Amino acid sequence: MSKIKVLIVDDSALVRQILTEILNSDRDIDVVGTAQDPFIARDKIKKLKPDVITLDVEMPKMDGVTFLRNLMRLHPLPVVMISSLTEQGADITFEALEAGAIDFVAKPKIDVKEGLQEYTEEIIEKVKTASKANVLAKASSNADSSAKTMTVEEKLSADSVLKKKAAPKRFKTTDKIIALGASTGGTEAIKEVLMRMPADSPGMVISQHIPEAFSGPFAERMNGISAMTVCEAKDGQQILPGHVYIAPGSHHLIVERNGAQYICRLNDGERVNRHKPSVDVMFRSVAQNVGSNAIGVILTGMGDDGAKGLLEMKETGAPTMVQDEKTSVVWGMPGAAAKIGAADNEYPLDRISTNIMKLVD
Numbered sequence: 260m261s262k263i264k265v266l267i268v269d270d271s272a273l274v275r276q277i278l279t280e281i282l283n284s285d286r287d288i289d290v291v292g293t294a295q296d297p298f299i300a301r302d303k304i305k306k307l308k309p310d311v312i313t314l315d316v317e318m319p320k321m322d323g324v325t326f327l328r329n330l331m332r333l334h335p336l337p338v339v340m341i342s343s344l345t346e347q348g349a350d351i352t353f354e355a356l357e358a359g360a361i362d363f364v365a366k367p368k369i370d371v372k373e374g375l376q377e378y379t380e381e382i383i384e385k386v387k388t389a390s391k392a393n394v395l396a397k398a399s400s401n402a403d404s405s406a407k408t409m410t411v412e413e414k415l416s417a418d419s420v421l422k423k424k425a426a427p428k429r430f431k432t433t434d435k436i437i438a439l440g441a442s443t444g445g446t447e448a449i450k451e452v453l454m455r456m457p458a459d460s461p462g463m464v465i466s467q468h469i470p471e472a473f474s475g476p477f478a479e480r481m482n483g484i485s486a487m488t489v490c491e492a493k494d495g496q497q498i499l500p501g502h503v504y505i506a507p508g509s510h511h512l513i514v515e516r517n518g519a520q521y522i523c524r525l526n527d528g529e530r531v532n533r534h535k536p537s538v539d540v541m542f543r544s545v546a547q548n549v550g551s552n553a554i555g556v557i558l559t560g561m562g563d564d565g566a567k568g569l570l571e572m573k574e575t576g577a578p579t580m581v582q583d584e585k586t587s588v589v590w591g592m593p594g595a596a597a598k599i600g601a602a603d604n605e606y607p608l609d610r611i612s613t614n615i616m617k618l619v620d
Contacts, residue, residue, distance in 0.1 A: 442560025444588025542568025
C-alpha cells in the first residue's frame, strides 16, 4: 500500500518541524514537503501532488482561509487546518470548515512543541481520515495508528460513565426529544440540518466532537443561522421545544427526566470511545430517560462513537436514522451504526431535517 503523501503549510519553522516528525513517525505517512506560505505551497502542490495538506489558519501574504477557498475551487484536496485555541481562532476555523476543510487540529496557545506532541495520535488519525474523506461531499455541503512513539489511549465504553439499564416503560408525556451526534465534517452537516428545522421543532440535544474552546463559539454560530434557539448546554438546564443544546467540548451531555420535564446534565467522567463529549453516552441517557419519545440521528464522523447508543435507542422503540455514505464527509460513525442495524433509515444530508419532522407529527 502506498504511503499517504502530506504537504505541511505553516509560517512557523518550529511547527513545520514538529508536524514533520509527528507524521513521519507513522509508517503509513510520508511528509513529501513543507511550505512557509500559500504561494510556495501552490507550486509544491503542482510538483509533489500531495494526498493531504495541513494548513495553518493564520499566515502572512495570504491567510489560510483565502488560500483554502482558491484551492477548493481550482484543485480540491483534503485539508486539515491547524488552528489556535482562541475565540478568534474558532471563528476562522469555522470559516475554513465552511470553505471545504475536512477537519482541524487545535494548536495550544503556549508551549506549542509539547502541546502538539501531546496530540500525536489525534494528528495522525485526522490526516489518515482526511486522506479517505469524501472531498466532493464536503465541497457540495459548503484507523489504524502505528506511530513508533505514541501510546494509544484505552477505548472505554459508555459503561464507564452511565451503566446500562432495562428499557424504560413508555412515558405518558408526548414531548419529543431529538438526539443528534456527529464528528468529522459534523459542524457543517449540523448547520445544514439546523437551517432547515422550524422554530417550533422539539427540543434537540447535540454531541459533536469538538475542543472545549470551540463549542461555545460553535453554538453561537448555529444560533445565528437557525430558527431555533441554540446554546451551549448548561447543567440543570430544562430542555424546551424550539431550543437546541450543544454539549460543551469538555463534558458529556446526559438527558435526565425530572417529573414531567427533561433536563441537561453535564458529566465530567472518563472519555468514552476516546471522546468527551461522547455520542454513545448521550444516546444511552436518551434511551433510558426518553425512550420511544426520542428520535436518534447520526451524521458524518470518523470512528464508531454513537453506533451502540443508537441501537439502544432503537431497542426502546425510538425511530433512528443516519446520514448516507454519498453525502457524508466520513462514513465512519453513520456506517458503523448502519452495520449493526441501529439505523431504521439512511438519508442524504438535505433530507435529514425533513424526515425528522415527519416523525414529530
